[in-house]
Amino acid sequence: MDDQYTVRPDTAASAARVWHDGQPVYDRGDTVCVIGAGGSGLTVIKNLREAGFSVDCYERETSVGGAWNWRHDRSPVYASTHLISSKPFTQFPDFPMPDDWPDYPHHSQMLTYFERYADHFGLREHVWFGTEVARVEPLRDGRRWDVTVRGSRGGQERTLRYAAVVVANGHNWSPRYPEIEGLDDFRGQVLHASAYSDAAQLRGRKVLVIGGGNTGCDLAVEAAQQATRCWHSTRRGYWYAPKYVLGRPADQANDLLRWLRLPLALRRWLFTRLLRLTVGDFSRLGLREPDHKPYESHPVVNSQLMYYIGHGVITPVPDVARFTRGGVEFADGTSADPDLVVLATGYQPVFEFASPELLGIDADGRPRLRLQLFSRTHPTLAVVGLVQPGSGMFSIAHWQAVTVARWLRRWGADPERAAAAWGRRQGKPERRFVQGRVADSSRHWFEVDHVVYLRALQRSLDELEAA
């Protein structure tokens, strides 16, 4: 795409009425600005349009799908990625995935799904592709916003004024690098998982995978199939869950038990029983016992990891103590000599366009939002998709979008009353939307249990409807 045309052409024609720092500002009236056209951004556009708002969405890539469009440079998916959450939890609740797709679709099907969603609801016409949001600044009243955009490959900046901003920029694209002694001196190749895309990168190599999340386990399995050796290092033990239990996708079985109102303690017992009956004792396989109870960490769902460990093709190892020039030493004193290290140490949230206090971002870079959705200080600023559900993302993103749309509609109808209602909530203690507790790790900053969280959204929607 030619950068000259990537910034809204209509703004060039319309005369600017206001100025900001000596630059013209194009007032877009009641229009809402959406940042990102991944799955979350698309459902925000759709639900805002459905509620009667006009929408300008900015997407720095040239197509929809976000993380699931593996042609995007920042896409974290690799050739073999399949969902870990089954269809009923992952899809938008009002746009079901086709029946003839598998329980766990491939990433290319996810992209097809988003493209069809965008076409079905005519969303692309509201998206300015190849356009990046550079700055989001509140006006002095703290209610309206000046948003500065520019072509992704450079070009002139423009500032537009919006009634509200909904951020849907995703949180799985900026690598979280670990600090490990000696890593800089290590002579082998070091790669973050975000830069891994294809099994050919592993073929014939001696690979060490660091990290026991879903990425780490997927890549360890892939290395088992492609590499000459594979070590898998985790700094704690996990409850590796299979993709199928009780004859159905594991998340469906789990929700069936919850629907039957089995208490958490009983489900924990059942889960450990099932694992004992199938895999058996973890330590027999050389794995550490988990340092937390089942359901206290983001689920790691992988049926093949145990299989390859049992076949001796993956060697589980503890945390890395230090790297040397030629190899690596582990916490238990053992060592290995990989020539490729893959850091599957997860991702961190980045909001490069907003000053930290807008989203309550602390020194560690962790945002604090109300309902994990709304800015705690600015009523017309929300972040959709900043959740990590133990199930699928997009049913949650849909209901977040519906909640934001209803809130903004109420705000638009009577700002003073809405502001008063907003003020009453101010200072309410922050809460987590998980069952029980979760293990302490940056990995769990955004963890939500889908039932606990959706119930909270339900209450918010009910309140908004009653008001």
Add this chain to the structure above:
Amino acid sequence: MTTKIVRQREWALPPAPVRREVLSAAPTDAGAAPPVLFVPGFGHGAWAFAEYWLEYTCERGFPAYAMSLRGHGESGSASKATLRAYVHDVTQVAASLPRQAVLVGHGASALVVAMALARYPARAAVLVSPVFGGPGAAFSALLRNPLATVPAVFGRPLRPRRGQLFSRELPVADRTRHAARLGGASARAQWQLVAHRAPEDPVGAPPVLVVGSPDDRIAGRAALTAVARRYGGAPLLFPGMGHDLMLDMRWKEPIAAILDWLDKPDQ
């Protein structure tokens, strides 16, 4: 308006996949016209709309589709199908269409469509000769047409009389031809028609039109008025026609009126 978010039973137990018959007629240039999806009622298949309405809708410039619920027409068999499975069939086909669709449900499938509206933000919906069931309706059907209704109590397909489906204007040969193609819904779905919860509110606030004949002996004036009132309107009436508006002698009048309604700029 109420919204129901948490549906654990449905997430845990999705309806079984099934092969679905979808017939279509595409205009050469659809422009901005939304696709129209016809959902035939219990016992009917896509054929019921393929007879006239499908082509006519296409000629008027709308991409037109007619589907068969599971266990009907050429769709895969499903002897234990529930209303929920039928609703699932409708949302599956609707979501497979290129654009946001208008749903047109006939007879008991008007209820199925009404339920689907809570699951799929339709562009608009048309309920044709709607049969919303309920115990009262079942009881009066029993009185009016015991021959058809009594066997249904024992799980046999509901068999309306030909005189209920078509007006006397329709030639006997046509009546016999159509009647020979009738099948039946599953026994479970028939029972659910008697006892089901009212459809949830539609999502996305679609405009809803109710169409029927005051002389329909299955869904008469009272039923039409009651359903239309639920959606805040009055029914569009075509006197002198039977239950199967789309197959009756004067089939063109109702579909022309429906498409006129869709053509209005605010729909």
